[in-house]
Amino acid sequence: MNHHSGSFYQRRPPSLFTDDEDPTGQRPPPKMARSEQDYSTCCCGSINIKFGTFFIGVLYLIGSVGQIISSFVAYSSQASISWTTFSVAVITLFSTIFLFIGVKTERGEWLIPFWVIQFLNLLALGALAIIFLIFLCSFTPKYGDGNVDDTTFPTADKDYQIQVTFGVGTALCLLGCIFNVWFIAVVHKCYLYFGGSSCSRRPVQLEAPPFRPTPPPRFHHFQPTPEGRRSRPLNTLLGGPLLTNERFFSSSKPHLEDSIRLERVFEDLSILPFHRSVCTDNNRGSMSATDIC
Structure with missing residues (x-):
């Protein structure tokens, strides 16, 4: 009888045991609900989510300011490229300012413009990486003397330098996509930490409010018997x-x-x-x- 009962318990899945009944302790821990997750840290729990989001905003602020300066210095002779670069830099700058306001006031709706800009940057980098990869895979010797200026590739092996250029461009675009995905994840986590679209998911302070004595209830509609x-x-x-x-x-x-x-x-x-x-x-x-x- 004991043998059969022991084999029966061994055939039962571990999930049917409670903590006291499971002799092996192989039951996996219960999954944490979405409302119980910790959104206060990033980078594997080593950095505060507010500081991480602020640091990403500083990087984008430096990049947008440098892009504005370069649009007037490097492309001063090309009006179309200058105004396009300037417009993108100004939009990024304003979204970064909104990000700083959101981190300061702890309001998640101020992070949405910056999150949208990051998503658009991810799409642009992904499309550029695909274009570079297509040119790299379809590269043939016909892109040599007839299509490439000798001043651009002064060495004899022009085909090899073109392949290296497209390869480096593809690698840089893919690396930018990886960093952009990480930035999007951090900003989205900070958005959830500040409350998201429904309710706050930060840890609740379980402290009782100060005690205020209330007067005894009065029943105006009831007149007691003398x-x-x-x-x-x-x-x-x-x-x-x-x-x-x-x-x-x-x-x-x-x-x-x-x-x-x-x-x-x-x-x-x-x-x-x-x-x-x-x-x-x-x-x-x-x-x-x-x-x-």
């Missing part, structure tokens, strides 16, 4: 022996005075409203249980 009348016995209130329901409703000819006395008792005790409405039978002059409302 103390003197409440202490009087029921026989005194009735003016005689109390009639039970059986005696009251089984009597063939109950009197109107009994109903009046019961009404007075219920009003004094504040048990329920008792309306003085008695329906008298014209023929018999009697009352029933349904006649008293």
Whole structure:
């Protein structure tokens, strides 16, 4: 019997055991819910998420300022390239300023413009890497003397230098895509740390609020019976022996005075409203249980 029961427990999956019943301890730990995840750090938990996001903003700020300066210095003779570069740099600069405001005020909606700019940069770098890769794979010797200026590639082996140029461009674009994906992940994590689109997912401070005593409740709609009348016995209130329901409703000819006395008792005790409405039978002059409302 013990042998069969032991084999039965060995065949059961580990997930069916509780912590006390699992003899091997091989059950995987439960997955953490989304609302219980820690969004306060980045870089494998070594850097605070606010500092990491701020550092990324500083890098983009330096890059956008350098791009604005280069658009007026390096491309001063080419108006179209200068204005295109300048526009992209200004948009990036404003999104970076919004990022700093969001980190300072801890409001996630200020991070959305910067996150969109990063996503567009990722798409642009990915498209450029694909173009470089296509040119690198389809490179043939016809791109040599007839299509490449000798001043660009002064050495004899022009085909090799073209391959190296496209290869380095592809590698740089792929490296930029990797860093851009990491930047997007950090900013998105900071967005969730600041509350995201629904509610705050930061650790809640489980501290009790300061105690404030409240006054006792007041029931304005209820007027209690005065103390003197409440202490009087029921026989005194009735003016005689109390009639039970059986005696009251089984009597063939109950009197109107009994109903009046019961009404007075219920009003004094504040048990329920008792309306003085008695329906008298014209023929018999009697009352029933349904006649008293």
